[in-house]
Amino acid sequence: xxxxxxxxxxxxxxxxxxxxxxxxxxxxGKCCAVCSFNSISPCVELRKKSANxxxxxxxxxxxxxxxxxxxENHCRGCGMCEAVCPNxxxxxxxxxxxxxxxxxxxxxxxxxKRGGRSNLNTEGRTLDKIKIGRISQMTDPSLDPLRHxxxxxxxxxxxxxxxxxxxxxxxxxxxxxxxxxPNRWIYPIIFADMSIGALSSRMWEAIAIATAxxxxxxxxxxxxxxxxxxxxxxxxxxxYLKYMILQIASxxxxxxxxIETMPEMTEDPAGILIKIGQGAKPGDGGLLMANKVSKYxxxxxxxxxxxxxxxxxxxxxxxxxxxxxxxxxxxNAAFNFxxxxxxxxxxxxxxxSVYNNLLRDPYNIVGGFFLDGFAGGTGAAHEISLNHTGHxxxxxxxxxxxxxxxxxRQGEIPLFAGGGLGxxxxxxxxxxxxxxxxxNGVFSGRLLLQxxxxxxxxxxxxxxxxxxxxxxxxxxxxxxxxxRLDVDKVAENIVNFMIATDTELRKLMASVGCxxxxxxxxxxxxxxxxxxSKRLDIQYSI
Amino acid sequence: MCRIGAIKSKKFLHPSLALKLMRSQxxxxxxxxFAFVMQDLGGIFEHHKDLPIISMAGTVEGIRKTEDILIxxxxxxxxxxSPHISSKKGLKIEPMPNYxxxxxxxxxxxxYATKEEKEELLIDTYLExxxxxxxxxxxxIYAFWPDTLVLKxxxxxxxxxxxxxxxxxxxxLCAKVITAQCRQNTNYDIVRYAAHPFFLEGYTVLVxxxxxxxxxxxxxxxxxNRAYIGFESDSQCFLYTLHYLNKVLKWPVQYxxxxxxxxxxxxxxQRPDKEVLLRIKASLANLEINGPNTILGVLPNYNMICVxxxxxxxxxxxxxxxxxxxxxxxxxxxxxxxxxxxxxxxIYPTESETVIVKNDLTVERWQQ
Numbered sequence: 001x002x003x004x005x006x007x008x009x010x011x012x013x014x015x016x017x018x019x020x021x022x023x024x025x026x027x028x029g030k031c032c033a034v035c036s037f038n039s040i041s042p043c044v045e046l047r048k049k050s051a052n053x054x055x056x057x058x059x060x061x062x063x064x065x066x067x068x069x070x071x072e073n074h075c076r077g078c079g080m081c082e083a084v085c086p087n088x089x090x091x092x093x094x095x096x097x098x099x100x101x102x103x104x105x106x107x108x109x110x111x112x113k114r115g116g117r118s119n120l121n122t123e124g125r126t127l128d129k130i131k132i133g134r135i136s137q138m139t140d141p142s143l144d145p146l147r148h149x150x151x152x153x154x155x156x157x158x159x160x161x162x163x164x165x166x167x168x169x170x171x172x173x174x175x176x177x178x179x180x181x182p183n184r185w186i187y188p189i190i191f192a193d194m195s196i197g198a199l200s201s202r203m204w205e206a207i208a209i210a211t212a213x214x215x216x217x218x219x220x221x222x223x224x225x226x227x228x229x230x231x232x233x234x235x236x237x238x239x240y241l242k243y244m245i246l247q248i249a250s251x252x253x254x255x256x257x258x259i260e261t262m263p264e265m266t267e268d269p270a271g272i273l274i275k276i277g278q279g280a281k282p283g284d285g286g287l288l289m290a291n292k293v294s295k296y297x298x299x300x301x302x303x304x305x306x307x308x309x310x311x312x313x314x315x316x317x318x319x320x321x322x323x324x325x326x327x328x329x330x331x332n333a334a335f336n337f338x339x340x341x342x343x344x345x346x347x348x349x350x351x352x353s354v355y356n357n358l359l360r361d362p363y364n365i366v367g368g369f370f371l372d373g374f375a376g377g378t379g380a381a382h383e384i385s386l387n388h389t390g391h392x393x394x395x396x397x398x399x400x401x402x403x404x405x406x407x408x409r410q411g412e413i414p415l416f417a418g419g420g421l422g423x424x425x426x427x428x429x430x431x432x433x434x435x436x437x438x439x440n441g442v443f444s445g446r447l448l449l450q451x452x453x454x455x456x457x458x459x460x461x462x463x464x465x466x467x468x469x470x471x472x473x474x475x476x477x478x479x480x481x482x483x484r485l486d487v488d489k490v491a492e493n494i495v496n497f498m499i500a501t502d503t504e505l506r507k508l509m510a511s512v513g514c515x516x517x518x519x520x521x522x523x524x525x526x527x528x529x530x531x532x533s534k535r536l537d538i539q540y541s542i
Numbered sequence: 543m544c545r546i547g548a549i550k551s552k553k554f555l556h557p558s559l560a561l562k563l564m565r566s567q568x569x570x571x572x573x574x575x576f577a578f579v580m581q582d583l584g585g586i587f588e589h590h591k592d593l594p595i596i597s598m599a600g601t602v603e604g605i606r607k608t609e610d611i612l613i614x615x616x617x618x619x620x621x622x623x624s625p626h627i628s629s630k631k632g633l634k635i636e637p638m639p640n641y642x643x644x645x646x647x648x649x650x651x652x653x654y655a656t657k658e659e660k661e662e663l664l665i666d667t668y669l670e671x672x673x674x675x676x677x678x679x680x681x682x683i684y685a686f687w688p689d690t691l692v693l694k695x696x697x698x699x700x701x702x703x704x705x706x707x708x709x710x711x712x713x714x715l716c717a718k719v720i721t722a723q724c725r726q727n728t729n730y731d732i733v734r735y736a737a738h739p740f741f742l743e744g745y746t747v748l749v750x751x752x753x754x755x756x757x758x759x760x761x762x763x764x765x766x767n768r769a770y771i772g773f774e775s776d777s778q779c780f781l782y783t784l785h786y787l788n789k790v791l792k793w794p795v796q797y798x799x800x801x802x803x804x805x806x807x808x809x810x811x812q813r814p815d816k817e818v819l820l821r822i823k824a825s826l827a828n829l830e831i832n833g834p835n836t837i838l839g840v841l842p843n844y845n846m847i848c849v850x851x852x853x854x855x856x857x858x859x860x861x862x863x864x865x866x867x868x869x870x871x872x873x874x875x876x877x878x879x880x881x882x883x884x885x886x887x888x889i890y891p892t893e894s895e896t897v898i899v900k901n902d903l904t905v906e907r908w909q910q
Contacts, residue, residue, distance in 0.1 A: 140752035140833045141855060147851065155824050162791055162825045169816070172794045174818050183809055183824055258694050408765020411827055513754045514832050515853070530545045 003431045009107070010208055011069050015098040015460055016077035018067040024089035031081035031090050036469040036481050038090045039068050039075040040090075048540055063129075065090070071104055078462040080471040086463055101383065111382040113289070114214025115465025117280060117375055117420065117446060117458050118386050125423060126394045127430050133526030135512035137459045142540050147234065148505050152514050154441045155198070156223070156271055157183035157340035157367040159412050175350065178439075181364045184270060185219045187214075189431060189501065189519060192274060192418055192445030193225025193344070195310075196232075196298040197288050198379030198465070200482035203474045203490065206234070207448055209492035211243050218495065220502060222295030225271040225443065228286050228310065230254015230300045233261055242267040245342075248331065249275040250285045251310030253301040256265050258357040260332070271367065272331045272341045276314065281381035281418040282346030282390045285310030288449060289380055292468040294477040320357040324366065332365045342368025347391040347419065359409050369413050370443065371397055375458075377446030379475055380466030394437065398536045399522060401438025410520060411439040414440035422447045427497075428504035436521045451497050452490040546723050546738060546748040547870035548838040549879075550846045550899050553715035554584030555866075557878055564724035566874040568699060573634055573709065576702040577694035577737040579685070579746045580717035582844050586623060587691070590645045593620060593825030594664055597692040598671070599734070600640035600681020608642070608670065608671050615667055616649025621732060623714075625693070625706040635697030635705050638681070643691060659843045665666050665769055672771075682734045685741045691717070694737040698726040704861070714817055719844050736774035740781040743769070747784055750871055751776035751856045754833035762828035766790070780837050783829045788841065795841060797822065799910045803852040804833045811812045838869050846899040856892035861888050867899045 011017065020042055032040050043066045049058045055512045067075060081090045104112050143150075166178040191211060196204045206367040211224040223245075228249035235241065236258060246269045248255060277283065287339065288297075288308040321333060321342075331341045343366065345354060351371060358366045374394025398419040404410040418437040421430040431442045447453075453472045456462035460469070470476035473485035484525035509515065512524045526541040527533050533540035545567035547560060560578050561676055561760060587595065594617075597698040598608060612619075623643045623827065668686040675681040686690035695702045703709045723738040738748035753759065759779035761768040767790060770782045780802070787793045787801055804823040810816050834855030848869050860869045861876035863883045868876050891897050894910040 104610060136754065136833075138751075140754055143853075149806065153807060155827075159824045159827075160821075162787075162822070165821055167791075167793070167821075169792060169794060172796055173815070174797065174822075175625070176817055176821070180821060182822070185820075185824075384889075404760045405765075408762060410762065432645075432850060513752075514828060516832055518755075518758075518832075520758050520761060521755065 001451065001495070003151070008103055009103050010070055010072065011067060012095070012097065013099040013103050014074045014102050015095055016070065017076040017092050017093045017095050018075050018081070018204065019093055019298050020035060020065050021089045022064065024087040024380035025065060026087060026089075027065070028086065030084040030086070031065060032082045034084045036471040036476065036478075037076055037119070037464065038073040038078070040065055040081065041068055041125040050351075057474045062400060069400060071107060074100065074370060075464045076464045076470045077460070078464070080455065087262050087385050099343050102514050104336065111286070111384060113380055113384055113464045113466050114386070115377070115379050115381070116386070116456050116463035117423075118390070125420070126392060127433050128220040128424055129529045129532055130433050130527045130538070131541075132174030132432065132436075132508060132512060132524055133539065134524040135511050140513045143513060143515060145503070145510040148510065148515060150509055152188060152502065152505055152509075152517060153221070154517055154519070155183055155411075155414050156186050156342065156441075157181055157414070158364045159183060159414070160364060172469070179337070181367065182338050184340060186223050186270065186441070188435065188441035189222060189443060189498070190245065190416060191222060191224040191448060192443040193227040193245065193275065194379065194445045194448075195247075195286075195288075196300060197229045197292060197477075198227060198475060199475055200299065200470070201296060202482045202484065202485045203449070203485050206485070206487045206490035207453065207490040207494065208240070209487065211496070213491065213495050215243050220500065225273060225445075228275060229288075229297070230257050232300065232475040233257060236261040237264050237266065239267050241265060243268050245271040245273050247273045247275050248308050250314045252311065253286075253308065253310070256302055257300065259334075268335055272335070273344050274314075274327055274331065274369065275344045277346035277348070278373070278378065279342070279346045279374050279376030279390055279393070280378035281385040282348060282374070282386050283312055284381060287380040287466075289466055289468070292380075292466070293475045297313055297464065297477065311342050320354055321328050324358070324363065328365045329363065334339045337365075340367030341365060342370055343417075344370035345394050345395040347371050347373045349391065351391070351396045352403045354401045355374045355413070356403055359404060359413055366413050368416060369400065370416045370418065371400065373417070373419025375423060376418055377449070378465070387390050393417050394434070395535055397434060397439055402537070405520070410438070411440065416441045416443055418443035418445075428501045428508065432503070432505060433506045433525060436518050437518045437526050438522070440517075440519055448494060452485065498511045544723060544738065544750045545871040545875070546721075546722040546750050546836070546838055547868065547875060548748070548846055548898050549866060549868050550838065550844070550903065551718050551866040552903060554718055555720060556711040556716050557708050557720055557722070558703070558711050560722035561699065561719045562606060563868065563870055563879050564722055564873040566697060566878050567870065567872045568724050571637040573698040574732050575737050576699035576722070576760070578692070578720055578722040579713075579739045579741050579819055580691040580720050580842070581689060581746065581840055582718040583689050583691060584716040585712075585714040585716070587645065587689070587824045588620065590620060593645050593690045594686055594688050595690060596642065596646065597685045597690070598681055598683040599641045599695075600675060600799055601639050603678070604675050604681025605640050605642055607674050607898055608683070611667065611671050611796070612646060615663070616651060616850060617645055617646040620647050625638040625708075626830055628704055630704065630708050633697070633701040633705050633866075635695060636749070637695065637705060641693070652766065665743060668772070669769060678760045687741070687744060690741065690744070692741055694734045696732055696734065702757060713759055718903065719846070721746050721748055721840060733774050735772050738775070738777060738780050742773070742785050743778050743789060745789065746840040747780060747781035747837060749775070749780050749835055749837050750858070751835035751851065752833040753779055753831055753835065755831055758828050759831070779797065780831070781839075784830070795847060796896065797907055798847070799908075801826045801829050801848050802849070802887075803910070804830060805910060806830060813877065836871065844901055848891055849895070850891055850893055852893050859888055859890055861885070862903065862905060865903075865907060868901050869899075870898075
């Protein structure tokens with residue numbers, strides 16, 4: 001009787017099964033060459049020549065493609081093999097009975113890590129249950145999205161109420177009498193902060209090129225978040241720095257170089273973002289596994305090749321007030337109070353408390369509140385965090401906005417919302433709805449990866465960003481993989497996508513009769529869900 | 543679409559002129575109301591210009607409660623006037639039982655009070671009366687301010703004129719500034735407080751159009767001033783914004799247009815005062831309007847103002863002769879009351895203009 005090693009990893013435990021139709025396979029080897037996870041290999045199998053079971057000579061050797069079974073090289077379902085197979089001989093099939101997550105923990109004694117987004121989005125998206133229901137018709141005319149002028153701009157930076165501007169009247173003219181906090185007018189969509197390291201240098205470069213092009217050729221002042229980890233010195237010294245929002249997170253990675261380069265900077269950055277938390281993994285610090293710490297990542301960050309785990313908090317900060325007095329003040333001072341300094345936190349039950357407290361900042365140095373919902377993406381996180389921690393963005397954004405309204409302070413610290421935008425296809429629709437609910441702007445990162453050709457999805461396909469083996473070259477750090485990414489093509493696709501999004505935003509604004517951003521215009525929204533109506537205070541419609 | 547009108551004259555005029563101005567502009571089926579505000583009063587009010595006048599309508603109980611509040615605060619009645627009612631059968635009007643217009647003397651405690659202290663007392667009293675009347679729905683207070691008379695009613699404008707005997711000119715009721723509207727804001731409930739013109743502390747505003755940023759305006763204004771209440775009409779926001787920037791912030795009225803329809807950023811960038819304009823655009827973004835609107839207003843110094851939305855989606859025309867300047871939605875109204883004017887002097891304000899009519903009737907046109 002054959003012995004079965006029950007506790008070993010079996011093919012049936014894996015989340016994806018590779019199936020090969022041998023009648024079609026010509027054994028060209030392309031699938032094995034393209035698989036960045038080494039999940040399939042050519043090998044030799046022994047087979048019976050005929051049905052004569054008693055004849056021990058009745059065997060022959062056959063060359064076949066086989067799925068590898070292992071914790072490090074299991075199939076992620078990315079589908080690259082299917083894409084390259086000339087005969088359609090190979091396919092990957094989702095295994096609904098997989099036991100991988102349990103087997104991994106049982107074998108390794110450690111937390112399972114992956115990239116992507118939460119895989120537990122089973123309730124249906126709130127934003128998809130909201131419609132834009134207040135259409136301008138007889139009472140006021142709809143605008144013409146093609147012919148009327150629209151201004152799709154928002155503020156980044158602290159906004160003072162009119163009575164605190166220190167204006168004096170001289171005759172019929174108002175004159176300024178004091179220096180006011182820095183304030184930028186930017187496009188209301190920000191490319192969310194993803195680091196060089198989390199992304200391949202080529203992907204990061206493609207986003208940077210797209211950002212510059214959108215600013216300089218398309219009149220769309222889009223800002224790009226750099227993520228934690230610094231940026232190339234040449235970029236720090238270039239005029240393109242003015243489109244970048246430099247991130248400082250708890251690891252402070254990359255800031256040595258930024259500080260050293262300050263005397264040679266010719267432009268101020270668009271902003272500074274203090275990252276406290278991230279929607280995909282609230283409570284955790286940044287995570288870059290050693291296999292993604294390539295040579296140039298080591299150089300930019302000034303670190304050895306090791307797992308780079310930022311602490312969950314900024315060391316030395318124990319309260320909101322302290323963060324204002326220490327971190328906001330020092331980051332403001334570093335750029336001589338010319339650059340808005342904003343904060344990014346994971347959406348949480350506590351978000352309103354934090355926002356309220358920051359609104360009372362007496363120095364007027366908090367220039368933005370970035371709220372990241374639990375459907376946001378990540379390059380690497382503990383799966384337990386991804387799937388079980390965090391807060392949806394929509395209700396928490398609304399809570400923060402209404403808390404500001406309650407005090408008559410809406411807009412003073414601009415609210416930016418992100419986390420899962422465009423997840424079901426309509427990025428402009430999601431952005432518009434969040435703006436109507438009170439966001440001054442939105443940010444998205446994962447969307448850019450999808451534009452670049454990410455083959456993952458939110459139902460466990462691929463999600464291998466943490467491994468450095470990204471089959472699309474987006475989050476890969478191996479040169480042979482990152483070279484799969486066509487930098488210029490990705491930049492072009494991002495630019496095209498944003499131009500399309502801009503057109504769609506105009507279309508939505510026109511239909512509700514707005515030529516400027518409808519921040520807080522929740523009267524434009526309706527919902528078919530009673531609970532959403534009550535929670536967000538928007539009209540219930542059936 | 544609402545039709546609005548504002549008349550400023552060197553001579554005292556009877557409100558029948560406002561009815562005539564609005565009559566030909568009235569839209570087909572909408573008989574939802576008529577309202578006017580008279581300022582710079584003549585007739586029986588001419589010699590009490592410094593004393594506050596209460597304009598209200600209410601039940602007997604409402605009138606009694608109002609009088610109690612006034613007495614308790616120490617106000618003393620100086621002069622009382624009621625319109626002569628002609629209650630004919632078949633008139634399309636929903637009248638209140640009583641209409642009260644009373645000139646009162648300030649309490650003794652305020653004999654040596656500053657202008658600001660007196661204004662504070664008036665607004666306190668106005669808000670208290672309004673609150674008390676709203677508790678049992680026993681009446682409406684439209685104004686409590688010197689040299690100002692306000693009447694609002696629901697029904698057919700023509701019949702309202704007949705009911706209050708307004709078609710018949712009378713020397714006892716006249717003013718040099720009259721603003722009127724022949725329709726209520728019918729997109730919302732037909733309630734008296736929703737009827738233009740709106741009045742607060744010397745500022746009068748009436749608006750044609752839809753305020754698509756109503757929610758933004760309202761949410762912000764609620765915290766700006768205790769007198770910014772009601773919001774029965776989306777157009778009250780325009781009054782509160784004008785009041786806030788001119789009265790509270792003490793900014794010149796030239797900046798009203800910069801607040802409600804801020805210039806696009808590329809235009810601001812070319813301006814020498816761009817720093818100020820950028821700050822205004824950012825700090826008062828919640829007071830921006832974004833719909834089709836024409837706004838007419840009267841300032842506490844009785845100058846009249848007219849501005850339009852940034853796309854000029856609602857009509858307005860200004861006609862003038864030596865004695866009178868009239869701003870209104872359609873030229874037909876002006877033709878009715880100023881048939882002999884020089885029409886080449888008619889002004890059709892653009893999307894970037896603020897038109898100001900001074901007390902000597904000179905008309906200034908400021909470009910944004």
